Amino acid sequence: MAVIEIKQVAKTFGSFTALHSVDLTIADQEFMVLLGASGCGKTTLLRIIAGLETPTTGEVWIGGRRVDHLPPRERGIAMVFQNYAVFPHLTVFENIAFGLRMKKMDQAEVTRRVNRTAELMHIEQLLKRYSGELSGGQRQRVAVARALAMEPDVILMDEPLSNLDALLRLEMRAELKGVLAESKTTTIYVTHDQVEAMSLADRISVMNGGRIVQAANPVEVYRNPAARFVGSFIGNPPMNFLKAEPAGAGKWQVAGQVFDGPAAAAAEFAIRPEDLHPAEAGLPAEVRVVEPLGPHTLITASVAGQPFRAVLESNLLPAPGDMLRLAPVPDRIRWFDPATQSAL
């Protein structure tokens, strides 16, 4: 049972502020993904929770206990490192057993736990090997097994799949999800890969510039971005944004078309590329690039002089230079405040 509470945690390195007063509560057994581009503070936040970094201000609570003054070993956590940090001088068995040995657990229990987690990660045939004799994927499995063997309340993962090749990453992703759901631990997972975040998370915390911009479930983050940044960061291709001119009474004119919108002083129109379809009336788009991708066709176009993308049925193959009318799905249109960048 471990709820993690982060209360007004800030971290500065010299004159650089890595985290601006972050508040976040992670529920027991929740899979929380911290998502953001490099330098957004996600790894710093994870390391503060782990105890490898001390917050400049703020508090960290794990399972109702304040831990920010405790060394990592007293926090009831286990961690999977980006470069695995599988000890080269120990066999796979001893690597998995490392944390248990530090706790002076008796040999029978160590053997039982190592065998069980090794089996879970499908590395039971590698127990006698050294890490130098393992592939990247196998090392990754050892690192996860070492964390699971601790049967910790909290598992922290720092970009654990980023060093694997694409195919292996896909396979490990699915496996991790299954294993972690079964282990019933609270998981915090740092990644810059939005697909990884969407597929694994119960909740995603999107981070930017040392702040958490939105913390919500993956579909919510995707459908209803709380800020312009979230829409432009998540989704491949990301959200389209167009300037909107007020047309009175909650109406907005976008590229010559009039849409119902919020009552505000200024607004920016946003739509996801897949929420568009060709129609008689719609946004006038001049096709620039056509990329047939198999399941669909990706169109890069220009709408009122602004770059604009649409994902269309793959039987539609316009030529560059064609004019298309693209109609947005009405309930998928989002509006952002150009000044504060947050959703309206």
Next chain:
Amino acid sequence: MPRLLPYLLLLPATAFLCLFFLYPFVQVAHDSVMRNGVYTLENFSRMAGHWKFSTAFWNTMILAAVVVPIQLAMALTMASIVTKLQRGRSTILYIFAIPLGISDLAAGLIWLSVFEQSGFLNSLLVGLGIVDRPILLLGYQNTWIIFIAIVLAEVWRATAIMMVILVAGMGLIPKEYGEAADVFGASRWQKFRRVTLPMLKPSLQTALILRVILAFEVFAVVVALGGTQLPVLMSETYHWQFAMQERGVAAAFAMVILGVSVAFTILILRLLHVPKGARV
């Protein structure tokens, strides 16, 4: 031509080694088994038969056995401290390394000025009223004081070389391993014992081999502090070569030093062997 180039480039160094290392070595080895123009082991039996041989041999061994572990412990401690420093690291490293720049004879003389009858230690003892008049510390009655003085001088002089090697070695251990140890519950001592030390093995090998070989060759410090009171293998070699004009016996001593050095090098390599696949 490109295939020959590497060998060509190695040629000057190889020639240098052959001329100034291999040739004298063969010469000494040859001298040690040659007496009056015939091949014989008489040099070795003369050496072993001399009453000072066993004293010199054991003095050398005991000196190494005392000095090297002290240096190892100190070098490990100093290296750990230096590695942890956030700033001022290179300044501290330079200060620690100053004795390295002093020749061993000069180091011996420095410590002689501490321990001799008119030296600092005696002045201090007299000044504090602990003794009435200066005492002869380095006399033949007190070889144990000579021994301690030599240990001090050696530790002072040559610990830094081990430290420098260990600092470099610790720098090569990725930080993540230490962090993993922290997260998985290791105390500071456990982290040192179970992670740092095993991963430091290659550097420990280098540092120990270097130091042990130099410890078997200890000479100037011993002569400066003890004269002939505390014979060691190297001082006996010198004695037989120059005082006794017995080139063959001196060569035999040199071969013994070589043999001991090789034996210990192999032992250290074996003990600190890192299995293939277990390397960083």
